[in-house]
Amino acid sequence: MEKVRFGIIGIGNMGSTHAQSLSGDIQGAELTAICDTNPQRLQWAKDNLPESVQLFDTPEAFWASRAMDTVLIATPHYDHPGMAIQAFENGYHVLVEKPAGVFTKAVREMNEAAAKSGKQFGIMYNQRTNPLYAKLRDLIQSGELGTVRRTNWIITNWYRSQSYYNSGGWRATWAGEGGGVLLNQDPHQLDLWQWTTGMMPKRVRAFCQFGKYRNIEVEDDVTAYVEYENGATGVFVTTVGESPGTNRYEISGDNGKIVIEDGKLTFWRLRVPEPQFNREYTGGFGQPECWTCDIPVPGGGGPQHKGILQNFTNALLHGEKLLAPGEEGIHGLTISNAMHLSAWTDNWVDLPLDEELFYEKLQERIRNSTFHKEQSAAAVLNVKGTH
Template structure:
């Protein structure tokens, strides 16, 4: 194969965004040959923007069975991501999925299991993994420069949303229509980066989710969570859509210093001697290791969605390693599922979570949702 023939399912806001850079030729080795959407208005937009050379479908199965495509980008509502991905895998089509991987881990695990039976490429649109500032943090952790991780803390509260935003669609911020609130809609990138940069998943979670605290919605719009890791480290995650001005500050503390990412800068307070070694030898009353404050240079810009798409295409054509393997989409989702389940149970939740129990609680809320039709 010298060129990937791509089909897109979902021509909403995200789908249109992907279409624009593809049509502008900003990703090489790929041609958009088909789009699919159940809304006639979106198909009409595609006809006006793309012309007759791009095929249009109302039924995704018809597009998948057409024989015209090699790979699919799924940019549909959250609940449908696993189902559509599995349909692609059954037809031996490569898959790139918009975030989140799904709404609950049981359906995402089934998606991953279906992929494992194939030899196709499977990626997530985790475009923040291409951001050089987070890549640099991961490098500092992976190389041992930061030492053993002891604490993580992410305050991500610059997701301000008004009531009019939620009122713009009946599916928004409902259990049946969207499957969750700030954790599922706004935070999937941060939840993914939280575990990816330190290469650790929490061992257990205690969270406090507030539902409709700031807006007239049924899902969570304010969350504070505490996690414990296997090595004894702890972490805190704070998020909301009802606060302005907001904060985006990610702090990681290790045995050899502290890293803070905020306002587009990465600052490393580097200990000349590890805290562990200093503590062993120090005999005075008060003291601390020598510390250097370093503004770490960040080289390059974030290629964003285009970077993940190019990587996906390169993986198909040249077997390039994936930046965001699709099977890893379950990780951030499990953290958000654990936060909700902890709140519903008013207790600690061990990881991996009880998927059946989570789904039981979710289905109860879907049944009570005003948007039962999805």
């Protein structure tokens, strides 16, 4: 393979961005095909992309074309697992947009299909290319911070107005998107939370407010508490209804504390690990000597989406290790599913997640979703020939 031929299914916001990147910005890659059922989006592709790009209006024609080696899936959330499975079954490599899906039951089936296919599988976790989080992961995984004791992420700078939600009837509905701030704004943070620490919670207790600040069905304000196998604890706070918001990620360990905020990584490093100090110190009041270290990190947020596209291309051409393997998409989704289920049942949720119970509770909400009712009414009108 001299070049990786990419086909994109779903040419909306993110799909069109990826299409432009693949039209010359990614070394060793070329955009060869686009699929979308919306004629207006296909017209956009025709007007804005190279003439050599083939256009398809059905997935079936897209799969059958053999016009690409890799399929980039940028469809609505619910469709991600099903589209990925179809792509694997048709012999394609797959790169899927985040989130991996809406519920882990479907994502697990996608992962199983990927394993059987023998094809490369990646997910668009572009924040893994951010040098701040890469350095944090290195400091934790190398043992520099010592054993993790506490994680806290306040991510409340996702402000969204009511007019944003009013821009599409599918927005912020259980039937249309499958969730709110956890599924739409926070997938990157939920992924980075477990990726940087290397830890998944063992149980979750979450308090989700549904339509607290906005006239929507889904969660717009969340405070969650988690516990880890090693005894560490964590808190995750997020909302779309605060301005100004905060983005502060703090991790405490035996050797001090690391904070990412305002584009900086600061390590308050203890000269002597806290457990050792506690064991040896006899002076009553006192605490370990602490050094404030501004950790040097290359400027900017990294190559982001283009970085994932280049990494995936390099994996196929040169065997480069994937920065964001698709199978790992289930981790962050498991956490958000657990938060939803905890709020719905008003109780603790243990991991591994009860996927059947989550699916059952989600289906109840989909049946009562405004978007679902509108779609059902439209379908009835269409059958009667009055629409």
